[in-house]
Amino acid sequence: MRRRLLLAGAASAALGATSAAPVTTARAQSFPSRPVRIIVPYTPGGTTDILARELAAKLQPALGQNVIVENKPGGGGTIGCEMVARADPDGHTILMGHIGTLAINPLVYPQHSYDPVTGWTPIAYVANVPNVLAVNAAVPAHSVPELVALAKARPGVLAYGTGGPASASHLATAYFAYVSGADILHVPYKGTGPFIADLVAGQLQIGFTGAPVVMPLAKQGKLRTLAISSARRSNAFPELPTIAESGYPGFEADQWYGITGPAGIDPVVVARLNAEINRALGSPEIRARLEKEGGEPVPMPADALGKHIAAEIARWRPVVKAANIRLE
Structure with missing residues (x-):
């Protein structure tokens, strides 16, 4: 009797396992519900x-x-x-x-x-998506070398915004500061939108973030773009030099x-x-x-x-x- 019960239990478990797979698959195939x-x-x-x-x-x-x-x-x-x-x-x-x-x-x-x-x-x-290095329109720098020279002449004064600590914009800008030796101040925000608004308003001087956010504002004259983070120039913005060709070979931070x-x-x-x-x-x-x-x-x-x-x-x-x- 005990052996028959064990065999029956095993058969039932096997049947349950067999029937579970079709149920899961059926649910998956009905996605999204x-x-x-x-x-x-x-x-x-x-x-x-x-x-x-x-x-x-x-x-x-x-x-x-x-x-x-x-x-x-x-x-x-x-x-x-x-x-x-x-x-x-x-x-x-x-x-x-x-x-x-x-x-x-x-x-x-x-x-x-x-x-x-x-x-x-x-x-x-x-x-x-490439990052674009941009500055507020009032900043007296029209190239990467000019920006680096300005930052070194005024250490800790120029502020850059990011979408938050350790965000993509933070890493790209920190990487740029590291390779260029520019002493710039990090101001973290809770997202890209708020820091871009302050960059346009002049509360910040530097922003380094995705091209879809920066380029429309640059075309309106609200920001000035200096360089792109890609290893090569973008077909969409051929006028923008890369950070690499602006004096920092090997730089890439898309x-x-x-x-x-x-x-x-x-x-x-x-x-x-x-x-x-x-x-x-x-x-x-x-x-x-x-x-x-x-x-x-x-x-x-x-x-x-x-x-x-x-x-x-x-x-x-x-x-x-x-x-x-x-x-x-």
């Missing part, structure tokens, strides 16, 4: 926010559900990241991340509630963007999201928007983003150490 949220871990107005909203507009009809962009700023992007990392791994809550949140934060924040590499499900590489979700999202869901995001990146509207602002879409398989995150953490580790950036 409700609105999809794209969490932007910064305030509205920055490049991360701009790209998220462009993608949401394309994904909504493709997925047949509302795609909502939610801004969850704070903690240099960690608040929004942890919110997504703790979400149900069903694909309905995803993160619009970038170099700062996905590669830099793991190096500067000693405590994490998730593993910076294995704690995510990589979904899609989105784009590369921003990159990718979408991740909580660890454990079903591969069927990942494949659906990856395909729709890549399709959106190929649309004439998004390509034109990115190209106009110096960026380029980078459609890739989902696992390519995971490998890129790991490689970028390794690349920026010595820069963070040299700049002594560490946050609590």
Whole structure:
């Protein structure tokens, strides 16, 4: 009798395991079953926010559900990241991340509630966007050498804004200050939008952030652009020299963007999201928007983003150490 009960239990467990897989697959194949949220871990107005909203507009009809962009700023992007990392791994809550949140934060924040590499499900590489070094229109510098000379003549006086401590804009500017020897003052904000507003108003003198934010203001005469962070000149802004050719060979500090979700999202869901995001990146509207602002879409398989995150953490580790950036 005992043997028959054990065999019956084993058969029942096997049947349960067999039936569980189709249920999971069926749920994945019915994705999405409700609105999809794209969490932007910064305030509205920055490049991360701009790209998220462009993608949401394309994904909504493709997925047949509302795609909502939610801004969850704070903690240099960690608040929004942890919110997504703790979400149900069903694909309905995803993160619009970038170099700062996905590669830099793991190096500067000693405590994490998730593993910076294995704690995510990589979904899609989105784009590369160059940073642009800009100054307030009243600053008497029209080139990188002139700006560096001005900063050295007035050490600690010229202030630069960033989207927060250890954000992409902070790392790019700290890297620039490190290689040039410019003594400039860091003023962190809770997002790109607020610091750009103060840069235009003259409360700050320097800004080094994504081209989509800076270039429209430069065209309006509200800012003056000096250089671009890419290894080579941009086809969109051929007049802008690179930092490298302005006296600092090897300098490169572009921003990159990718979408991740909580660890454990079903591969069927990942494949659906990856395909729709890549399709959106190929649309004439998004390509034109990115190209106009110096960026380029980078459609890739989902696992390519995971490998890129790991490689970028390794690349920026010595820069963070040299700049002594560490946050609590």
